[in-house]
């Protein structure tokens with residue numbers, strides 16, 4: 001795992017966008033997209049790269065991590081709609097090639113299995129963007145999620161619903177249930193790139209990167225992955241004990257070595 005410390009959130013977003021840009025130029029055809037405030041800077045910079053540098057998503061299939069059960073894709077806070085608004089509308093990614101679990105499927109369990117099958121058939125995802133919840137969740141895998149889990153229905157903690165209430169009219173409007181890729185599903189991507197910014201993420205980042213691998217911190221599965229990059233700003237890096245080493249690596253990076 002490599003930990004990359006950037007001065008601020010914008011810089012962290014640009015770093016992750018750079019990783020994706022490089023992967024697409026190298027022929028990547030499948031991307032894994034995350035939702036949440038942390039990835040907005042990434043999408044902003046990808047849109048800029050599309051406009052100014054000719055970065056094209058025309059050959060790319062994109063897979064979302066998760067979706068709220070009960071929200072139709074037209075709901076402004078459904079993750080399908082968030083990705084459309086924040087990324088798809090600004091680049092040449094074909095909306096038909098953006099795949100998400102359907103939150104209004106009549107049988108969510110069956111929908112979860114369908115999504116897992118689609119992902120398995122098209123995958124592996126080459127680069128998976130991840131955010132992290134303050135409780136260490138990735139996707140919507142709350143603490144206690146099986147490290148071997150596949151896409152399935154999950155019940156959100158009230159803490160997560162409270163965190164996400166900022167996007168809704170209040171906590172009561174935040175759905176209780178979701179479909180999320182599992183931790184094993186996420187782990188099948190070739191490159192995991194987690195972005196975390198702001199002081200409220202500092203504990204979760206330290207637990208994920210330097211704590212034990214544990215279902216109590218789902219993001220700690222990155223420690224088991226052969227290619228994981230954690231991009232943080234100074235505020236989110238604040239609780240990392242090995243900061244001097246991460247900075248040392250950055251100062252002595254072999255010329256031409258990518259992430």
Ligand code: GLP
Pocket residue numbers: 034035036037038039065066130131132133134137138139140160164
């Ligand atoms: C949500 C999403 C996650 C995201 C996390 C952090 O619950 N399901 O994929 O990583 O919360 O969100 P934010 O970046 O807004 O803090």
